[in-house]
Amino acid sequence: MLNVDSCDKNKNSDQSVHHPVVDRAQAKHDLRSKVAGQIKPSDLYTLGQRIEDQVDKFSDRPFLIYGDRSYTYKEVDERVNQYANTFVARGVQPGDVCAVALENRPELFFCWFALAKIGAVSALVNYHLQGNPLTHVLQATGTKIVLVGEECITPFLETPETQEWPQWLIPDAENVADAEQLASFDHNFSVEVERASTARPDAALRAGIRAEDDMLYIFTSGTTGLPKAARYSHMRWMTSGNVMEVTLETDTNDVFYCCLPLYHGAAATSVASTALSSGASIVIRRKFSASRFWSDVRTHGVTVFQYVGEICRYLLNRPEAPEEKNNSLRCMLGAGLTADSWRRWVERFGQLDVYEGWGSTEANTSTINLENYIGSCGRIPNWEKTNLRLLRIDPETQMHVRDENGFYVHCQPGEIGEAVGFIVDSPEIGAGRFEGYTSAAATETKILRDVFQKGDAWWSSGDLLRYDANGYCYFVDRMGDTFRWKSENVSTQEVASELGDFAGMEFINIYGVTVPEHEGRAGMAQVVMQPDCEFDPQAFYQFVCERLPHYARPVFLRVGYQADMTTTFKHRKIDLQKEGYNPDSFADDLYIKDDIHNTYSPYSDEVLARNALPPFVGSGA
Numbered sequence: 001m002l003n004v005d006s007c008d009k010n011k012n013s014d015q016s017v018h019h020p021v022v023d024r025a026q027a028k029h030d031l032r033s034k035v036a037g038q039i040k041p042s043d044l045y046t047l048g049q050r051i052e053d054q055v056d057k058f059s060d061r062p063f064l065i066y067g068d069r070s071y072t073y074k075e076v077d078e079r080v081n082q083y084a085n086t087f088v089a090r091g092v093q094p095g096d097v098c099a100v101a102l103e104n105r106p107e108l109f110f111c112w113f114a115l116a117k118i119g120a121v122s123a124l125v126n127y128h129l130q131g132n133p134l135t136h137v138l139q140a141t142g143t144k145i146v147l148v149g150e151e152c153i154t155p156f157l158e159t160p161e162t163q164e165w166p167q168w169l170i171p172d173a174e175n176v177a178d179a180e181q182l183a184s185f186d187h188n189f190s191v192e193v194e195r196a197s198t199a200r201p202d203a204a205l206r207a208g209i210r211a212e213d214d215m216l217y218i219f220t221s222g223t224t225g226l227p228k229a230a231r232y233s234h235m236r237w238m239t240s241g242n243v244m245e246v247t248l249e250t251d252t253n254d255v256f257y258c259c260l261p262l263y264h265g266a267a268a269t270s271v272a273s274t275a276l277s278s279g280a281s282i283v284i285r286r287k288f289s290a291s292r293f294w295s296d297v298r299t300h301g302v303t304v305f306q307y308v309g310e311i312c313r314y315l316l317n318r319p320e321a322p323e324e325k326n327n328s329l330r331c332m333l334g335a336g337l338t339a340d341s342w343r344r345w346v347e348r349f350g351q352l353d354v355y356e357g358w359g360s361t362e363a364n365t366s367t368i369n370l371e372n373y374i375g376s377c378g379r380i381p382n383w384e385k386t387n388l389r390l391l392r393i394d395p396e397t398q399m400h401v402r403d404e405n406g407f408y409v410h411c412q413p414g415e416i417g418e419a420v421g422f423i424v425d426s427p428e429i430g431a432g433r434f435e436g437y438t439s440a441a442a443t444e445t446k447i448l449r450d451v452f453q454k455g456d457a458w459w460s461s462g463d464l465l466r467y468d469a470n471g472y473c474y475f476v477d478r479m480g481d482t483f484r485w486k487s488e489n490v491s492t493q494e495v496a497s498e499l500g501d502f503a504g505m506e507f508i509n510i511y512g513v514t515v516p517e518h519e520g521r522a523g524m525a526q527v528v529m530q531p532d533c534e535f536d537p538q539a540f541y542q543f544v545c546e547r548l549p550h551y552a553r554p555v556f557l558r559v560g561y562q563a564d565m566t567t568t569f570k571h572r573k574i575d576l577q578k579e580g581y582n583p584d585s586f587a588d589d590l591y592i593k594d595d596i597h598n599t600y601s602p603y604s605d606e607v608l609a610r611n612a613l614p615p616f617v618g619s620g621a
Contacts, residue, residue: 060073239431244273464482
């Protein structure tokens with residue numbers, strides 16, 4: 001296990017030479033690079049073949065664990081085969097796209113893996129969508145069949161347009177609907193699955209499928225606008241598992257905890273692909289539960305946990321419990337863990353390897369912290385050996401800086417820039433490819449051309465990062481989430497990190513809103529308090545003043561008890577910005593920073609006037 005303290009103590013030293021933690025990380029980085037190139041785009045190797053290979057190796061070992069039910073690799077394969085044979089009997093062809101709308105449960109894996117075995121493509125649907133966004137995801141992927149879990153029927157019932165697609169029902173004993181609700185769904189599918197053969201479908205069905213062909217579509221979280229379907233090839237999905245297997249040093253004794261929705265990229269890729277590659281087990285939880293997390297870890301001997309920052313904060317905000325002590329976790333991987341939360345986590349729950357990373361569902365590049373260096377999302381000792389660059393941003397205009405020849409400029413240490421990935425376009429190389437979206441137009445919007453030389457192409461992440469003199473990288477914000485106030489640049493991410501541990505707070509969301517007659521945007525915070533905790537505006541004002549410079553202190557607050565987040569634990573900001581500080585737009589309590597009285601005062605025209613702020617006008621976006 002890497003030592004957190006050793007890295008932290010050497011924060012200002014030159015760690016590029018002869019440091020044990022760094023040396024080990026470099027060796028692991030080299031191995032990751034080697035493994036990343038094992039599967040070639042033209043290989044006739046698919047997820048269907050990998051499943052069968054791993055089943056033959058680990059037949060009797062547990063693979064999927066759900067509640068009290070454990071499925072061995074062999075049992076999973078037999079159930080997958082029943083689904084696959086039913087798909088074939090019903091006319092599903094290689095290359096066909098089937099939408100899958102199920103909560104986290106074994107049947108989702110059965111459907112997904114079965115489709116892969118016959119060369120079809122799974123489109124994992126966010127089952128919270130309805131109306132136009134739901135019909136959009138079916139149209140955007142060219143879906144032919146929709147597999148609907150009984151627990152997910154409501155959005156389809158409330159969106160009559162979805163009746164254009166055949167909808168095959170996957171029963172759910174835990175969420176039984178009434179007969180009238182189920183009338184429009186095909187019940188016979190599940191009956192046929194139960195009667196189908198457990199023998200493997202003919203491998204010839206996928207004979208022409210190459211590693212570079214589409215296997216999975218995962219939708220972006222859609223914090224604004226319609227979600228886009230990111231393409232995942234067999235190659236990219238399996239390579240992810242190969243790389244993370246050597247990164248986490250996993251084997252058959254490991255138990256992964258899957259509590260993020262499987263339609264989310266992290267759960268569907270890192271967790272599932274790494275566990276399958278390692279011959280490990282996956283504990284499936286339908287939805288994240290802070291109250292059940294540590295009991296699940298203890299009951300199942302969970303060793304690997306995939307997180308997002310908000311989940312970690314929920315767990316840290318809960319009262320201490322006996323089951324969290326001496327737990328079995330040996331490592332965790334994810335993104336969004338602040339330096340403060342990281343320190344609190346290891347102090348409270350025990351030392352373990354933390355693999356904080358940066359990337360996205362569609363990314364062709366990424367970083368990952370291999371050294372337990374608190375606060376960093378990875379280290380790049382030599383930029384020439386990676387396809388990642390940070391493009392310098394002008395703090396005044398928030399536009400890319402160009403040199404005298406019109407080309408973009410890579411950041412120097414300490415500068416903030418947009419992370420971009422060089423797009424590798426070779427029939428023999430899979431690493432560095434940008435597979436894009438099902439929409440060619442959407443794909444093109446994420447490509448920057450002629451960046452450092454004529455003819456080159458780079459994937460544009462929209463994320464702002466910086467790095468220090470030793471190459472350690474840090475996530476700063478999304479482009480557009482960094483706003484300018486009082487002639488200073490303010491990072492919403494950094495403000496949220498500083499204020500996130502206010503007593504009694506569940507979480508905080510920071511964004512900028514326009515103020516008439518003022519340049520830039522004023523900081524605004526959406527604060528959600530824990531149940532039974534009252535918000536103390538004076539205490540919060542003092543807390544803010546202790547933590548932040550004057551220009552970064554939120555000018556407006558809206559305090560409530562329900563978060564406005566995506567189902568993948570990402571904060572929504574666009575609608576909040578539009579609502580601005582208009583008290584008629586929301587029911588939350590609204591406060592104004594009142595420097596004269598050293599507190600946050602309830603919104604009123606009088607408070608606005610004495611702090612030289614005009615009434616809200618128009619859109620805050």
